[in-house]
Amino acid sequence: MLCASLLGCAVVVAAETAPEPAVRAALLFNFLKFTEWPAAATDDAHLHVCVAASDPELLAAMEELNARQVHGKAVLIMSFRQQAECDVIYVDSRQRWNNITEQPRQSHALTISGYTGFVADGGMIEIILQQGGTRFDINLREAKRAGLRFYPQLLKLARRIVE
Amino acid sequence: MKNFKPILLLLGILAALPAQAAGDEVEKLLPLSLEDLLAVKVSISTNTLQSLSKAPSVVSVITAEDIKTTGTTNVVEILQSVPGVYIRNNLFGNRPLVTMRGATSPHTLLMVNGAPIKDLAWSSGIFWKGLPANMVERIEIIRGPGSALFGSDASAGVINIITKTAGKIVQSEAGVRAGSFDSQEAWVQHGAQWNGFDIALTADLSHTDGHRPFYGADAQTARGDVSYAPGHASTGWDNQDIRFSIGLDNWRLLADYTRHSNLETGLTGAGVLDPLTSASDSQASLALLYNNATFAKDWGLNAEMRYRDLEYSSGDGFQERPPGYRSTVSNPATTYPDGQLNQQRSAERRMNFEVSGLYSGFKDHAVRLGVGYVWQDLYDVRHRVNYGPISDTVTLPAGGPLVDISHSAYAFAPEKSRNNKYLFVQDIWSFADNWELTAGVRYDDYSDFGSTVNPRLALVWQTTDRLTTKLMYGEAFRAPSYLELYSRTAATLPNPDLAPETSKTWDLSLSWLASRELRLGLNLFHFAISDIIALLHNTPTTVKYQNAGEHLIRGAEMEAQWQPTETLRITGNYTQRQQDYSILTSYGIPDQEAYLRADWAFLPKWHWNLQANWTGKREQQPAPPYPTRDPRSPLGSQTLADMTLRYVHDQHWEFAASIRNLFDEDAREYVSTKSLAEYLPLPGRNYFAEIRYTF
Numbered sequence A: 001m002l003c004a005s006l007l008g009c010a011v012v013v014a015a016e017t018a019p020e021p022a023v024r025a026a027l028l029f030n031f032l033k034f035t036e037w038p039a040a041a042t043d044d045a046h047l048h049v050c051v052a053a054s055d056p057e058l059l060a061a062m063e064e065l066n067a068r069q070v071h072g073k074a075v076l077i078m079s080f081r082q083q084a085e086c087d088v089i090y091v092d093s094r095q096r097w098n099n100i101t102e103q104p105r106q107s108h109a110l111t112i113s114g115y116t117g118f119v120a121d122g123g124m125i126e127i128i129l130q131q132g133g134t135r136f137d138i139n140l141r142e143a144k145r146a147g148l149r150f151y152p153q154l155l156k157l158a159r160r161i162v163e
Numbered sequence B: 001m002k003n004f005k006p007i008l009l010l011l012g013i014l015a016a017l018p019a020q021a022a023g024d025e026v027e028k029l030l031p032l033s034l035e036d037l038l039a040v041k042v043s044i045s046t047n048t049l050q051s052l053s054k055a056p057s058v059v060s061v062i063t064a065e066d067i068k069t070t071g072t073t074n075v076v077e078i079l080q081s082v083p084g085v086y087i088r089n090n091l092f093g094n095r096p097l098v099t100m101r102g103a104t105s106p107h108t109l110l111m112v113n114g115a116p117i118k119d120l121a122w123s124s125g126i127f128w129k130g131l132p133a134n135m136v137e138r139i140e141i142i143r144g145p146g147s148a149l150f151g152s153d154a155s156a157g158v159i160n161i162i163t164k165t166a167g168k169i170v171q172s173e174a175g176v177r178a179g180s181f182d183s184q185e186a187w188v189q190h191g192a193q194w195n196g197f198d199i200a201l202t203a204d205l206s207h208t209d210g211h212r213p214f215y216g217a218d219a220q221t222a223r224g225d226v227s228y229a230p231g232h233a234s235t236g237w238d239n240q241d242i243r244f245s246i247g248l249d250n251w252r253l254l255a256d257y258t259r260h261s262n263l264e265t266g267l268t269g270a271g272v273l274d275p276l277t278s279a280s281d282s283q284a285s286l287a288l289l290y291n292n293a294t295f296a297k298d299w300g301l302n303a304e305m306r307y308r309d310l311e312y313s314s315g316d317g318f319q320e321r322p323p324g325y326r327s328t329v330s331n332p333a334t335t336y337p338d339g340q341l342n343q344q345r346s347a348e349r350r351m352n353f354e355v356s357g358l359y360s361g362f363k364d365h366a367v368r369l370g371v372g373y374v375w376q377d378l379y380d381v382r383h384r385v386n387y388g389p390i391s392d393t394v395t396l397p398a399g400g401p402l403v404d405i406s407h408s409a410y411a412f413a414p415e416k417s418r419n420n421k422y423l424f425v426q427d428i429w430s431f432a433d434n435w436e437l438t439a440g441v442r443y444d445d446y447s448d449f450g451s452t453v454n455p456r457l458a459l460v461w462q463t464t465d466r467l468t469t470k471l472m473y474g475e476a477f478r479a480p481s482y483l484e485l486y487s488r489t490a491a492t493l494p495n496p497d498l499a500p501e502t503s504k505t506w507d508l509s510l511s512w513l514a515s516r517e518l519r520l521g522l523n524l525f526h527f528a529i530s531d532i533i534a535l536l537h538n539t540p541t542t543v544k545y546q547n548a549g550e551h552l553i554r555g556a557e558m559e560a561q562w563q564p565t566e567t568l569r570i571t572g573n574y575t576q577r578q579q580d581y582s583i584l585t586s587y588g589i590p591d592q593e594a595y596l597r598a599d600w601a602f603l604p605k606w607h608w609n610l611q612a613n614w615t616g617k618r619e620q621q622p623a624p625p626y627p628t629r630d631p632r633s634p635l636g637s638q639t640l641a642d643m644t645l646r647y648v649h650d651q652h653w654e655f656a657a658s659i660r661n662l663f664d665e666d667a668r669e670y671v672s673t674k675s676l677a678e679y680l681p682l683p684g685r686n687y688f689a690e691i692r693y694t695f
Helices: A002-014 A020-033 A056-063 A094-102 A140-145 A152-157 B020-029 B034-039 B064-069 B075-079 B482-486
Strands: A017-019 A046-052 A073-079 A088-091 A110-113 A125-129 A134-139 A160-162 B041-043 B058-063 B085-089 B096-100 B108-112 B136-143 B157-163 B173-179 B183-194 B197-208 B237-248 B251-267 B273-296 B299-313 B319-321 B325-327 B334-336 B340-359 B365-385 B416-432 B435-446 B450-464 B467-478 B501-513 B518-530 B533-537 B543-547 B551-565 B568-579 B592-603 B606-615 B638-648 B653-660 B686-694
Touching (some): A017 A020, A020 A110, A020 A125, A088 A094, A140 A160, B064 B638, B096 B157
Parallel strands (some): A110 A125
Antiparallel strands (some): B085 B096, B136 B157, B183 B197, B197 B237, B251 B273, B340 B365, B435 B450, B551 B568
């Protein structure tokens, strides 16, 4: 018990403070692990993560996820283009999200953002960064519409779930 | 099949840069479980916040992390780290007056959770002494005009202090701190969820004796009369602050109570040592906030309703002149055995409503429309004096008892209410890739002085991936205060016909991400204030508040942030201003300021911070325009450095120690009272230590 808690302490202390872009990238990767796409929707080898953002640091952090394996597929980070087929869309602002939703829907893409009101705007996962830690809200209705399934581990940790 | 070839991000942009830092950070986080990852503290880099870099203003953000690592115990201390902000300690009550861009403190709109701290009686928040740093989640600072959104006082800038409220406190914490000047502080913060509600409670209690500056002579010595000088000015005070909040879905309710007691004012405004006054103030406020980003199709809705009650009392003071004071106004001279006493109490309330909608139904536009109403009522004014005129014909004889002059024309303020209705509209138009134009205007109608219209324009150009350029223009105003409109004393006359002060500001701002390790910022401004309200002679013996003229301040603010390694960060800024020297100049605010800060995590559990504030020389009142030159030796430049060491023992315990004014600099604040040859001495080297327990 003592040992376990000490180890736990060590990890927590080592990771005590992390820069925002790295946390966003790591969270996104975790969300991928706990999401199931409809079998026919994704290609066999890759999980396409489209990033619609302008902050170079965030882009650099996201790029670190390239080639990592989730559900037996390699993550492929790309910048968002309207014609792209994305399994995941990370968007940094309401303005960009409005532009994305103006076009025909990305039918099965998991959508993630950190801007306030994202879930209310029809996004699926809204990351709420705070000094002390992080929370996230989930829009289950939108996820179901896209044919996505979230694992209970993910739902359990959500701050709020919109159904 | 994929019909689009993926474009790898950052190709060519970051190719030349070492990608090591970001990679390591992500690498370190990936092994964590989602649960652990959520508990990781996030250092929100102010410059990467999307809303900031694209904000149509020059914005700075101070995070709770900044507050903690710099050893800040009161939010006022860290405001000085923002370019252009200068905290001027007031002679009377040692109150921190927050100034920006060389203008006096009434030109900066200071808010806590979006509500202005100002009051009707004194307009500077009575005995506002800042906020306990532990209660604060974030401070947002807009340099430049903000009246097009926020109304009065937002000429030089806007500061919004955001406290930790429901949903924002992830871990509970208790802490104690003790230090020099017999200072003690204890605090607790707790966040919880209860039946779907987010609940938060923060409380802070503190006591200090203050730094008790020594004066060899005061204004009484100068006139060859009885005096407490040589002696120390008392500057102690106690603070009690408790804040509760509850949130559910789109609703939040904030209930705050703050009280200052045993507040020693030290010196009177005229520079006379006053050991008698032990004043107090208290405020209670309630705010109900509603925020729904999807209220209806294409509409977001914000609404707020606030109430505040504020009271203050000078206690047995203010003792304007000490016992035995000899007045030479009348002939023969008279003596006041109890001194001159000026006891004041007042109570006021403020209520306001605001509703605003954000419409996003037009392509490439985001339009915000809002209306609001503010009602302020100074409902209780008590005033007792034992000297001076109490009516146009009666002057109190020396040696008599205290006389109640409440409700008379000579009371320090009238019992009176004021209201303000306003309307605003703002459009953010993304008219081309990388170009954004913000246009806004606000109409204010005040029940006393009338109406004013304040527009603003901001053009934001994402020049390259690494450079943002902003060109901004804004107009702003300051509503005349009750003091200026209505308060009559023996020597000063109010003026109910005053017009608001107005200002016009141009800003050019460049923000450049030179490399992943280095960020640079430059901001140039041209800030012209008109119709400045000043006390000018209307007869040889009386002065009257009048709209007097114009004042121009120009300046450059430069910022840099350099992170050479993962564990070392150096930030700094430098401000240079130029202003007209006239009767409207605010002396005592330096034309040059600089700030340097180093943060070094030299071992995994340790954090070291060094910060230094450099203040340039303070100009002296010249003659002309003043009748005589200031006889005191001028105040040169000074550097105040602080060093803080922090140790995180485990996930529960954290320790810190700090040395303030590390080099024991003999620092002074400028005061215009010429009889104070020492000006206002600031604290010498002092210390504190603290312990935090997180649970």
